Amino acid sequence: MPTPVKSVLPVVLLGCGGVGRHLLRHIVSCRPLHADQGVSIRVVGVADSSSLLVAEDVYSSGLDDALLTHLCAAKAAGSPLSSLLGQGHFQLFQNPEARSKVIDAATTLGRTTDLNDISDFELNFHISLPHTYSISGLVLVDCSATYDTVSLLKDAVDHGCCTVLANKKPLTGAYEDFQKLVSNFRRLRFESTVGAGLPVIASVTRIIASGDPVSRIVGSLSGTLGYVMSELEDGKRFSEVVKTAKSLGYTEPDPRDDLGGMDVARKALILARLLGQQISMENISVESLYPIELGPDTVSTKDFLESGLVQLDKTMEDRVKAASSRGNVLRYVCEIESTGCQVGLKELPKDSALGRLRGSDNVVEIYSRCYESSPLVIQGAGAGNDTTAAGVLADLIDLQDLFQKTA
Amino acid sequence: MPTPVKSVLPVVLLGCGGVGRHLLRHIVSCRPLHADQGVSIRVVGVADSSSLLVAEDVYSSGLDDALLTHLCAAKAAGSPLSSLLGQGHFQLFQNPEARSKVIDAATTLGRTTDLNDISDFELNFHISLPHTYSISGLVLVDCSATYDTVSLLKDAVDHGCCTVLANKKPLTGAYEDFQKLVSNFRRLRFESTVGAGLPVIASVTRIIASGDPVSRIVGSLSGTLGYVMSELEDGKRFSEVVKTAKSLGYTEPDPRDDLGGMDVARKALILARLLGQQISMENISVESLYPIELGPDTVSTKDFLESGLVQLDKTMEDRVKAASSRGNVLRYVCEIESTGCQVGLKELPKDSALGRLRGSDNVVEIYSRCYESSPLVIQGAGAGNDTTAAGVLADLIDLQDLFQKTA
Structure with missing residues (x-):
């Protein structure tokens, strides 16, 4: 008998170069393992430095694994996300619109079940949502290597989203930014910023x-x-x-x-x-x-x-x-x-x-x-795309209790 | 401005010898630290090999810190829990009744808000509960060194309780017992069974x-x-x-x-x-x-x-x-x-x-x-009561997301 799905984690990934690409691969290859544990990671959006690719139907399936596999291959070959147009069901937004679309998703998915927000989301993304599904939040995963994601991450925190960082820069800028990002400490993970997958942050936090x-x-x-x-x-x-x-x-x-x-x-x-x-x-x-x-x-x-x-x-x-x-x-x-x-x-x-x-x-x-x-x-x-991405995935899985499906 | 309490963890401790006693001390001394994080650990019961001491009013305050401090001193001096009679507000049950009282608490507090269960609990413990308070579960912490806690722990799992073990024996008996205890893996922590406070179990689990x-x-x-x-x-x-x-x-x-x-x-x-x-x-x-x-x-x-x-x-x-x-x-x-x-x-x-x-x-x-x-x-x-108890406390805090107060 298959394990019932207990937690669904909708994810928007910022940065799909080395680490991000490996993360997507790990997510796809770990599906059976995570299904056994009742966990499902739903990649609803992936952004590179110029554009955002978003699932057509964020609430039921996210981007499908075939598309994610295409995407990894394209990025490995140095192609931009926009090169994927026509290869699957998704919407593509270019910067600066892409950024505002991430915020729209964060606003809507982030820990709110207010139907007005859902309607906003439907308007923004031109889709219709099955209202029987319970919304459980969003995880914004930052595998980029830029300071530019800080304001997006801070907005996500404001909307109750979880954040997982492999990117050191948002945590090493202005102290106020750090303070904001850690303000809901249980909704933040950043193991891979120090020593890649080594359990340094987790151990210090435990102590x-x-x-x-x-x-x-x-x-x-x-x-x-x-x-x-x-x-x-x-x-x-x-x-x-x-x-x-x-x-x-x-x-x-x-x-x-x-x-x-x-x-x-x-x-x-x-x-x-x-x-x-x-x-x-x-x-x-x-x-x-x-x-x-x-x-x-x-x-x-x-x-x-x-x-x-x-x-x-x-x-x-x-x-x-x-x-x-x-x-x-x-x-x-x-x-x-x-x-x-x-x-x-x-x-x-x-x-x-x-x-x-x-x-x-x-x-x-x-x-x-x-x-x-x-x-x-x-x-x-303490380095390497594979190991760093494994650390990010462990962080994601560690957030599962905040994403329990309510029947 | 004080941090609002986000998570309340009601705890019943089995075993208050070396490790258990240090755990109670750590819980008391960490109150300000945990309050800053919005976490409150409410010790509602403590058992030694012969009896169980339970808070009179499980839902509002648990055993008070003065009593817990007395209790630690009494156990350090080799006195049984029963020697504390008259030194605070609590109920004391001797074995075998004590065991059934723990199950009563587990039945009632474990992830159920059924008012019938609450009434049962009130009848069992001769107390009246403020029904406005939301029940959020129970953590059964095993710091004993005996196989005898296994059936109690398994019952607790059946009632949706979380369990935290420093005691290796329940996990090293019959394979069926292990299977039962890990059946809801996210509600179980057992870091201190291997290498005391060293993050061995947590790291292997992450990997x-x-x-x-x-x-x-x-x-x-x-x-x-x-x-x-x-x-x-x-x-x-x-x-x-x-x-x-x-x-x-x-x-x-x-x-x-x-x-x-x-x-x-x-x-x-x-x-x-x-x-x-x-x-x-x-x-x-x-x-x-x-x-x-x-x-x-x-x-x-x-x-x-x-x-x-x-x-x-x-x-x-x-x-x-x-x-x-x-x-x-x-x-x-x-x-x-x-x-x-x-x-x-x-x-x-x-x-x-x-x-x-x-x-x-x-x-x-x-x-x-x-x-x-x-x-x-x-x-x-990888040994020592202080270090082992610190590992147990870190495990407890790690369960906080399962005990979020619903307003």
Whole structure:
């Protein structure tokens, strides 16, 4: 006997590049698994940077799986959503209209059963809804990598929607934006913003909820910089290691995007704010692994790789050796304490969880009353579209109790 | 402006020894924190092995914090619940009546708003309820260490109650009992049954929900045996290490309760069943660190400590040396794979998360598609009343969405 559907989660996905595309694939391939658990994820809309594709009949079926599979293939091939016209049943809205259509959907689906809203929705989308169906809300999932989604997310929160973020930027802008997004904390999930699928946010949230005050978090949250620092330990040259990391696909096209530390700083800020610190990016001291003279404003990527990087070898070698002479290793870490938040190189004991780190794994050490002398350590792959999307899907499933069907 | 109360969780606690007592303390001390989040935990009943103490007015206030504090002090001093008579407003029922009173409460509070049930409850408890209050369910929390709670927990599940377990035994008995307890998986939490407060169950559940199949779990889940094995690595004698562990309070009064591996086997069984394996204790191969001739049926604890243990030194020394000669270390681990579940000594590479383990920390390595070459590792203190109780409280708070007040 099939499990009765207990929860239906209508989802609008913002951003269908790498992570978003993998999320859609996971959603489609997990249908039987989730059906066994009585959960159904209904993708009612997908947006890329220029347009929004919306199901014709949001309330009964969402976008069908064949279309979602087409969509993933199109995005993987670099085509825009608009290239899908004629390949299924949906409506397509271009920006800026697309944005207002998402808000329309959010307004209507977000935790309201007011029939006036439904009528508005029908008018907006030119469809007729079966009024016997109970409306249970909407989840806005942000897998984009832009600040531009903030106002949409805030509007969604106002309309009682749930939000799931893989995108770090909305949580690392103005403190007021963060405050707004977390104002209904139970309707927000953002596990994949830190350490991809690693259960860092969930664990910190659990510890805080149990009244066990977190005093310190130290983490290596860049797979790229983790790889670089552990290779340096073996005596390799900084310039060589960075070039190898680039050739392995570990770095951004311009490695300075990793070496500058801003991505780590954003993760640190999210963790610091989760601990209740009312701080912003300007309060975090961030150490860049390249000097301002070699920055992208003055030196091209090509020149940086060919002649800039080698200028850094000597300094880095000296620092690694100095650490080693004290029995320590250098790691690029974020460190969050009540006294402040720092991101940069730190000497750490060889036999600590962070000191033992090899390769591109992320590691987070959490110190609290219960984990005082020996921290709670979480370690594993902290990047990759597949893993990040898996974390987003786990977040979605974790919201199911807020989407229980009322008979 | 105070946060409005969004969720009220009525709780009946079974077992108020070490973990249960710490849980009550945490609940009381976390009131301001939880109030800020709009959550209120209402302890409506507390049971020890002989009696049940129930609030006079279950629906408006539960047992008051002064009484709970008295109760913790009484239990810490080794007094039974009945010693509290006259020290507050409550009703006390002795076994076997106590058991039926819990079921009465579960029947009534569990997800039903049927006024007939409320009347039954009023009749049973000789109280009158304010009918304007909406009933939102009950959480039965099992912090006991007995199989005897199983039938009560199963009845509670039948009545739609939520259950939170620190007690491993109900999940490690007959497979049918496990099946019944997990039948409404979203209303069950049991994080503290494995690794105390460490987020092991929550992480495995997340990974499974995201469609990332877990292929293998390897863990060192006994702080005692973890300590023993890492001390042996330094060349110490088995008998000495066990006696030191006992003097540090790391072992049970009879260390054979740890050395036999049954506690680890119970945790392994819970993890294996969580992965979907329909197995029972008899399907797990468990290696005991003492032979049957030195078992409690033939040798007293005193004799085992004084003359039994030393007989094991040579064999253990040989095994540790043999492992070391291959560059490995010995660890007492559980290993769960699709092909089976084993608990016992295993040679592991020195530089694996398990091989590097020192002291009494627990470590769990989880392998899946996303964590294939390098596992997801969770490490930290895996025992202690404070930490275990914190895990139970985090589980309780995690259920809050099922207990939202309807205005």
